[in-house]
Amino acid sequence: MFNAKLPEPSLDRVDGRLKVTGTATYSAEYPLENLAHAVLVTSTIAKGRITGLDFKLAESVPGVLAVISHLNSPGVPGYPPVKQPAERAPIGTALRVFYDDFVYFSGQPVAVVVAQTLEQARHAASLAQVNYQTEKHQTDFEANVSKAAVALSVQRNKTSPFQDYDRGNPDAIKTADVKLESTYVFPTQHHQPLEPHAIIAVWETDDKLTIYDKNQGVKSAQGNLASAFKLPRENVQVNSPFIGGAFGSGIRVWPHTIAAVLAAKKVKRPVKLVLGRELMQMSVGSRPFTVQKIAIGASSDGKLTAITHEGIGQTSTYEEHLERTILATRAMYACPNVSTRYRLLNLDVNTPTWMRGPGDATGMFALESALDEMAHELKIDPLEFRIRNHADTDPERNLPWSAKTLKECYRTGAERFGWDKRTSEPRSMQANGLLVGYGMASSLYGFHRHPSKAKAVMRTDGSVVMQSATMDIGPGTGTAMTQIAAKMLGVSPNKIRFDLGDSSLPDAPGQNGSATITSVGSAVHVACEALKKKLLTLAAAMPNSPLANSRFEDITAKTGRIFPTANPSASISYADILKYHQLPQVEVTEESKPGPERDQYSMYSFGCHFVEVQVNPLTDEVRVSRVVTCADVGKIINYKTARSQSIGGIVGGIGMALMEESVMDHRFGRYINTDFAGYHIPVHADIPQIEVYYVDQPDVYVNPIGSKGLGEIAIVGVAAAVANAVFHATGKRVRQLPITVDKLV
């Protein structure tokens, strides 16, 4: 059932060659004629108002075409008129670009310089003078934590999952045999994809806009720009076929996108804008700084009796970013008494956003650390403790799971890792003069599926074109979809082309929430099924057709031919079907969407991670030396791309655990480590052997293909597994990430 090696076939990435040979064209790389270059001028204060703009020097730089600010912006028609006197944006307002003189965070775009060349634009931007009236900013979470409150959007929505939640007796914690309470601090982190955010904006006519843009959803970018610029949707074309990583940073449209579109409008030329690394940390969102308090009660025989989980997340002063932080705690373990509270703290920072495993990565760091602390306290093996408290049904919704094989994940993970060699006392294991620690944690992520369409086209030569406005930010969407289509149609993958990342294609959700395979994969499946049915009908109509009376269930498709399953020699090729009917092509567009199954079953992906760390007892340096991860995500479509996704999640989790942190100096309300020398992500030397296993069984209730999302659970829980291993190695519990040397010395 578990697959240590890659079972065949695992299709190679269909765009792998393009990517590794540098011939895949990314957003900033379109060689458009007459292209101008834009560079942002961003605020140097965290709160205040712009009192003066002096662009004389900037404008005098040769090649400069325009310097645009709120004083001369062509304007975004979707914004309301500026009130007189101007007011700060009310909660729920996305940052309005070059709109008025208010500054909401350090790094906010306040002007954009457009020039013939990038060098000219950069130089001119450095000469732009902006004067501010500063107001006292608040960016320090701890200093302001007393102002945390229930989000306004939650107050207005009585059915919000972020409402205060109590299951059983909220006071049960007080009478627990054993009780522990701890506070966990999760720092601000940034996505840091290697490809920076980039856009080329082109106004084809006064009311037709084309952008080449790094984002995670062409349809949502299209809709957002259409409403901002009051254009019919179809007049906005978004092209994003290749994305160099995003991890959530491209889910929403950020101010620089609007700035580039405004700049192109102003100079009446295509305009390219690429964010520098420092603006990747200042002007697109982050995983929010979050503080969590968990109290956990257990009986002395190792049963959870009560959990209270309070989370406070940081957000901006103008928008509320909520994420799942405390939600996993309600569903993860069989515990009769569970209370959760979720609060937001508005600070003078850029609005946070979703980042891989949003909320759950944060919440499960706390919950899975707390579980480990309790297991230690109870002197029960941490894995055994989790098995004893396994939730056989969803304790939050009182529903059966659509499928859950977490216990098998535990078993196989433990076996492959050699968990039984773990001696329970901290500091009890050593190798080569180093302390060795074993840690583990569970992982989960909710199942998301959205309505999605796909078009399937059979051409006269028997080749297939599939189209959907889905995305590939890295997992290999086109590859997996090609494989689904190949299997359903019985056509060789090399005869299938899958188009994505283009807003003119059939509707599909953006790539987020681990929903692509399950949503778009289902659409591809049903579209191919419909195409095959249509082709069967056409084949049946041919003279002396061996398929004349065949039902769909009784036919098989293979190597571009269909035939009665009982009589493989009586086959007809797709090409011949089209040729006979003199059709240039046969096409279908189908939609797949979730149904009532959501109300009958509780749906999650589950998994677990086992981590070994080695710690130098003198210098306290921690290195992860081994990882085994197991995931239960239903049917695996492509082992190679799945495995890559799991490895990527583990790498991100190791970064989260040991090094990633956006450090802000609150005197200035500004991040200080805005380059890759200061913001550390793992390098090869940080990454050990990672073993990946899957329970490769279809979840028959979730969708037609039986697959669930993998992207998020790959990272959720990893940081806790590392922290737990560090505790086991050193006896030191670090509750504030990242676990750097200074916290261990």
Added chain:
Amino acid sequence: MKPFQYIRPTRLKDAIEAVASNPNARYIAGGTNLIDLMKRGIVSPEKLVDINGLPLKKIEKKTGFLRIGALALNSEVAQHRLVLENHPLLAQALNAGASGQLRNMATVGGNILQRTRCPYFYDPVFPCNKRKPGTGCGALEGINRTHAIFGLSENDPAQSCIAVHPSDFCVALSALDATVLVVGTKGERRIAFGDFHRLPGNSPDLDANLEKDELILAVEIPDAVFTKHVHYLKIRDRASYAFALVSVAAALDLENNRIKAARLALGGVAHKPWRLFEAEKALVGQPVSETTFQKAAELAMPSAKAFAHNAYKLKLVPNAIVQALKSAAALV
């Protein structure tokens, strides 16, 4: 980036004159630090004098010392036979620095003259006496996790600097008593490595005791006995490609399990590589043992002073010294 002139002279004299005659001219070699500084607006030279056309790449054994030309690449030096045979500590230190790509670009002279990695230095929004004297030290009351604990100015600290020198190579050069050979309009001179870099004092904008027109020609490392028991320990936030939180260059000469000679220098703790003369002295004549190393390490610490976020270095430094000495002595 401000527009600038660029020339690539092939004669030493022309290069020196080009820099001497223009107060805003700068030498450029590998550019691995200068280009970053220019992009971020930290320095804005009007003229770049590219010295890569000068014949300064040679690595050669002279009587009594090894000479490494200023334009020898970090990667070349780290794998050069003469370096590995005579001064393996240098190779270890070089390989601990930066990444393969950077070491293939970075030169010996540029490594020695690289600027600090203090984050306050790199963002013009923050005050920084090193970047703009008189604006204050951003790190002093700010985030100073990576900052200095030794060699701090005794005058008004707000007018000074608590940044650290980022080089690994220089820590090893310091331990090995290297000399820097420089040339300027006034001719050649040799500067002992310990005198080359400065403590911040009242002019933290100056990293080195070098005249503006002066150019490094070579570093010279005197013949030494430290070929076997050496170790460069670098403690950092990730396994590779990160600047040192603390680093230790340790070199021992051992006979019958006793220490005949010792060298110790620290990185990541001061405005310049920090040599530990007293600790070295205390090691000489002692048996190889963890106790010996611990005693020496303690001698390093009395002058240390920590700030809000770097107090961990007070504990980490002595432990790192012990670890480096243990590794050098192959004592497990």
